[in-house]
Amino acid sequence: MIVTVTLNPAIDEEYVVPDFAPGGWFRATKIDRSPGGKGVNVSLVLKQLGYDSAAMGFLAGFNGEYVRDSLKRLGLTTNFVHTRGETRTNVYVVDEVSHVETGVAEAGPYITEEALGRFLINYKRLLKRADCVLFGGSLPPGVPQDIYRELIVLAREAGVVTFIDAAGAPLMAGLEGIPSFAKVDHRFMSRVAGVRLNSLDNLIEVVSGLHERGVLWAVANYRTCGDVFFTPEGIFLGEFGRKGIVSLFGSDDALMAGLTVGHLERMTVEASIRFALACAWENALHVEKGCRSRKAVEDLLEKVHVERLE
Ligand SMILES: O=P(O)(O)OC[C@@]1(O)O[C@H](CO)[C@@H](O)[C@@H]1O
Numbered sequence: 001m002i003v004t005v006t007l008n009p010a011i012d013e014e015y016v017v018p019d020f021a022p023g024g025w026f027r028a029t030k031i032d033r034s035p036g037g038k039g040v041n042v043s044l045v046l047k048q049l050g051y052d053s054a055a056m057g058f059l060a061g062f063n064g065e066y067v068r069d070s071l072k073r074l075g076l077t078t079n080f081v082h083t084r085g086e087t088r089t090n091v092y093v094v095d096e097v098s099h100v101e102t103g104v105a106e107a108g109p110y111i112t113e114e115a116l117g118r119f120l121i122n123y124k125r126l127l128k129r130a131d132c133v134l135f136g137g138s139l140p141p142g143v144p145q146d147i148y149r150e151l152i153v154l155a156r157e158a159g160v161v162t163f164i165d166a167a168g169a170p171l172m173a174g175l176e177g178i179p180s181f182a183k184v185d186h187r188f189m190s191r192v193a194g195v196r197l198n199s200l201d202n203l204i205e206v207v208s209g210l211h212e213r214g215v216l217w218a219v220a221n222y223r224t225c226g227d228v229f230f231t232p233e234g235i236f237l238g239e240f241g242r243k244g245i246v247s248l249f250g251s252d253d254a255l256m257a258g259l260t261v262g263h264l265e266r267m268t269v270e271a272s273i274r275f276a277l278a279c280a281w282e283n284a285l286h287v288e289k290g291c292r293s294r295k296a297v298e299d300l301l302e303k304v305h306v307e308r309l310e
Pocket of ligand 1: 008010011012035036037038041090105136137138139167249250252253
């Protein structure tokens, strides 16, 4: 079983507008309103690729009900703890031409110790049946900043493969737990390490240390449509074209879902990278988050560019 953990889910409201600039008044040419949060998005893409997963974390209020009902309607298994307050709404404006994304995220509901305790009981129970667990996104108020370390250590001790996509202090704590796969916020890591990020070499320097600490795969954003992959078989640059792109919102989550599938299907390193990037690319070809189908992803595989750097 695949488990996705989204401690701070959201309703995502995404607007594509022409010539976005602060202070203007815009009419959206495309909109999408959908359940979100990084782990939730990964669960949705996994479903589109033919894999069931159990989505867990915290939900609250009307927004929480909307997220839970939407996921159930799509056939996902949900295992959320319901708390007081309101699940957040995050708003994103994507410029139609440059694809630059501007976002405003709410903090999310306050999570009490009691709710956290209920989550931990559920988590430990699901771990017994899990093959892999993916942790995605920021933490709502009340959740300890180092929770990802504890959750990853518990998974590792249970022999479960872990994936993390987070940022800032929660990511740094998560990395101490030694996840198997990590989508890293290398800009934050470079600030912590005091390394100026002005070239690919610097990026490699900042991220490479993770391998020595036991992280098997690390992925860092490099360009708008390109990522650097630190794998057990070397460092690779992978890219896809900008033609036809509508919105890159959610593409990183599609990429993580693709890597999860690559792992489950024992793809070669290069095939995993190619598949993950094809998922990210397919996600970007329409305003709705996610991939239209596995076939749509596979149609892009040949056009993904992958090259070995080291
Ligand atoms: O605030 P976080 O948890 O870091 O990110 C939340 C979020 O931006 O991530 C997803 C896109 O990757 C969206 O569904 C969601 O709104």
